[in-house]
Amino acid sequence: MRTVHAAALLRLTLDAEPAAGQAVLVDGDRIGAVGPLDELTEAYPGVRVRRWAGTLGPALVHDGPLPPAPTPRERVHALFRLGVAAVLAAHVTEPGLRAAATRNDVVVLGAFRPPALVEAGRADLAVFADDGTCLATVVAGRLVHRRA
Incomplete structure (x- = not known):
């Protein structure tokens, strides 16, 4: 739509x-x-x-550790409350966190791009x-x- x-x-x-x-x-x-x-x-x-x-x-690119939260899904949703749609790969190395980012269509970047x-x-x-x-x-x- x-x-x-x-x-x-x-x-x-x-x-x-x-x-x-x-x-x-x-x-x-x-x-x-x-x-x-x-x-x-x-x-x-x-x-x-x-x-x-x-x-x-x-939307912003998050350059740092993801906000703390009880679950990977909640950590990703905390990014949305900040206006973020992309993160650097260096900050989502944990498999569960990377999977949560992927499931929620967050772009995982190898390097920062404006x-x-x-x-x-x-x-x-x-x-x-x-x-x-x-x-x-x-x-x-x-x-x-x-x-x-």
């Missing part, structure tokens, strides 16, 4: 200046398009639109409040965290 994610501001990379009025079309696990919200909703009539407060941008929103790229998005709190995380097109 196609979904347009829109927020007050959108940034394509973590260090890019945020722009107003922009949105991301997610089609399955990929980014179908990035552009003005009104153009995307016109080009895709009937598309579901999720509107978020805050700034929408690429996240970015690009058309045809994997739909890994996060929305952050002004204070840096993660409001929502989308991993491979699936909404995996939404702050209540």
